[in-house]
Amino acid sequence: MVDDELFGPGTTPADVDPETELLRAHVRVEIELLGALIEAGLVPAGPDVGGHADTGPLPDGGARPGRATRSDDGARRPDGGARHPDDAARAEDQLDAALRAAGVPDVAGLAARSRAGGNVVIPLVKDILAAAPDDLAPAVHLGATSQDIVDTAQQLVLRDALAAAAADLRAARNRAAGLAREHAETPRVGRTLGQVAVPTTFGLTAATWAVGLHRAALACDRARDDLAIQLAGAAGTAAVHGALWPDVAAALAERLSLRVPEAPWHTERSRIRGAAAALADAVAAAAKIGTDVAALAVTEVGELAEGGAGGSSAMPHKRNPVRAVLLRAAGIRAPGLLGTVYSASLQENERAAGGWHAEWQPVADLVRLGRGSSNRVRDLLENLRVDAEAMRRNLDSARPYVMSEAVATALAGRLGRAEAQAAVSRALRAGGEAPTDASVRTALRSDVGECPELDDPRLLDPASALAAVPALIDRALSSCRETA
Numbered sequence: 340m341v342d343d344e345l346f347g348p349g350t351t352p353a354d355v356d357p358e359t360e361l362l363r364a365h366v367r368v369e370i371e372l373l374g375a376l377i378e379a380g381l382v383p384a385g386p387d388v389g390g391h392a393d394t395g396p397l398p399d400g401g402a403r404p405g406r407a408t409r410s411d412d413g414a415r416r417p418d419g420g421a422r423h424p425d426d427a428a429r430a431e432d433q434l435d436a437a438l439r440a441a442g443v444p445d446v447a448g449l450a451a452r453s454r455a456g457g458n459v460v461i462p463l464v465k466d467i468l469a470a471a472p473d474d475l476a477p478a479v480h481l482g483a484t485s486q487d488i489v490d491t492a493q494q495l496v497l498r499d500a501l502a503a504a505a506a507d508l509r510a511a512r513n514r515a516a517g518l519a520r521e522h523a524e525t526p527r528v529g530r531t532l533g534q535v536a537v538p539t540t541f542g543l544t545a546a547t548w549a550v551g552l553h554r555a556a557l558a559c560d561r562a563r564d565d566l567a568i569q570l571a572g573a574a575g576t577a578a579v580h581g582a583l584w585p586d587v588a589a590a591l592a593e594r595l596s597l598r599v600p601e602a603p604w605h606t607e608r609s610r611i612r613g614a615a616a617a618l619a620d621a622v623a624a625a626a627k628i629g630t631d632v633a634a635l636a637v638t639e640v641g642e643l644a645e646g647g648a649g650g651s652s653a654m655p656h657k658r659n660p661v662r663a664v665l666l667r668a669a670g671i672r673a674p675g676l677l678g679t680v681y682s683a684s685l686q687e688n689e690r691a692a693g694g695w696h697a698e699w700q701p702v703a704d705l706v707r708l709g710r711g712s713s714n715r716v717r718d719l720l721e722n723l724r725v726d727a728e729a730m731r732r733n734l735d736s737a738r739p740y741v742m743s744e745a746v747a748t749a750l751a752g753r754l755g756r757a758e759a760q761a762a763v764s765r766a767l768r769a770g771g772e773a774p775t776d777a778s779v780r781t782a783l784r785s786d787v788g789e790c791p792e793l794d795d796p797r798l799l800d801p802a803s804a805l806a807a808v809p810a811l812i813d814r815a816l817s818s819c820r821e822t823a
Contacts, residue, residue: 361492362446370435372480443463445466460488507717508559509556519812526730537804542808550818567610615677618705622705632662754787
């Protein structure tokens, strides 16, 4: 899809689109669930499942190790509580091989067949059962409901997306921190509400970028650590798994490297909200940088440029900031998607009608945008061109306006704040369309008389307004350091 190429990470193999990735995650959950059921002893681990050769009764009439028996509470357990990890692994391998041979999942076919049941798991399970060896089929999908598989598969996709986003965000943060150190003393004009304001440095700009990227990476970490399996059955009671549910859940969670949840979360969607919000945060942190780069790359400013920037289909002279534009576009899209996820989380009873289904596409879009923006902002910063001369030139052209606050502050002790600001405004107007440092000093002496502050050579020097900047940069970059 064009959307995947424009807004996705650009690092996924060409033959693996997001939909296929998700369906493969569904299949993996079904395979790992089979292994978890065998390991927990809920299904036989003998010849029917796993491949033990000798299954006859022992001479004393007891059951042979590997056969499931009934515990006092009626749940099936292996004798003596024994586990059968080898049997589980063997069964998983058999099922995996059978599904690969049968071409499961069939992405195109599943899309058409999912309409009847409202989700893809129903036809997928039919395909798995049709392909599974006869001795494994009875254990496929045992005790699970469609939402268990969909939610758990989605958690796997979210885990990978959050990990990839966090890694790219950290790499981008490190580059931003490098720019902050390199340009700590590179002056430029600060702009507020689209107008020149006061002096700043590009180093401070880059340091604030680094903080935003760092915080977004931490948000991805927190969301990733909270991801959990879903395995509670038709109405959240784990009725089929019974007393062995803790064992099955623990085995499945370990296989998938996810948490065992505190409670069934079929309609308690905080994990989905948290992951979606973290991805949206990654998009926003990247979009902030894209917005700044696009603004500072306009012809009249020319302070930043993208390395290898794109051209125009009509104007040969154009060097468009394509990465910045796409980052900003993603930043505009993400809030609406996140809003849909939050609205969809208002779900009723034990299983929801519509709310759960409404999550799927916006979450998938946020995965695409989160991964794509994190990767793209890394690329942008690693190839960013900084024109320090243009920054100095623009700052000089904004003098003496950019020093109005500093001059008013210097005079406030003698004149009072309100009168000092009024005097500076009059002095700037007195200079006509192009006031200068000298014209401001002259106008102020004429207006308020001689005062020592007007003789200070630093009064209108932009460097005098930047005394706090080194400490601000150091504090910002210190907050981005991570301890092992």
